[in-house]
Amino acid sequence: MYKILIVDDNFENRQLLAEILREVAACDFAASGKEAINAYNTALEREEGYNLILLDIELPEVNGLEILTKIRESEKSVGIALGEGIPIIIVTAYEKRFLEAYNKGCDDYILKPIDADELLKKIADLLDKSEID
């Protein structure tokens, strides 16, 4: 089982993603940017870091792109190069924000409404786990 952090401010969206992933990952949840940063840091401190993060862009207080930036800066500060850090998939309804997200270091994106096959495929590609397909 992989460990995935789902960051979305909507309860139903978080639960839906976790249900789609139930056979491949144990999921933790964050409903805001601050919760996401806390969960990420806490997992690292406990040396139980996440295998992947699913990150919504539109979040209260700290948005998804700011979280992405913080995580990549944190990785850079400990010598982790761009492309070698934790895989982050942006989950968004905003097609126009892909480029911005890529520039800030996301690994992939998925558009809402969620396509389960596409989501599982993208996660499998990033985690190199072909049996997810």
Place this chain on the structure above:
Amino acid sequence: MDNNENQHEEIYLDVEQICSQLKIRPVIYLKLINSFSQSLDGKFKNFSHALAENDRETMRMILHEIKGTAANLRLYNLTGPETVLHVAVKAGENQAILTRHYEVLRIEAERLQKYIATLIKDTEQP
């Protein structure tokens, strides 16, 4: 499709097909649509307040959440009226126009809430 046309469309959710497509269990899907349906009253209360205050950012955030969740759960009857209102909010339309579009969305949401309540009730019957 315009809003009036949308209002007269029959709501039907093919739970089996949606769950197969989403790769989720029907019991979970029903819980999620029920939860979303029950959350709509609170969202609309907040939207009404934002509308009265002409707080465009809050209106936009609430509509964005409704749109994303409704689409994820394949509750497509809300997406048409939501889009019309969302565009009007972003375009800076006046209160009267926003109120009219909002009323259309609310009516459509009420129809969906009734449909989901019946669906849940039918599912629970032995």
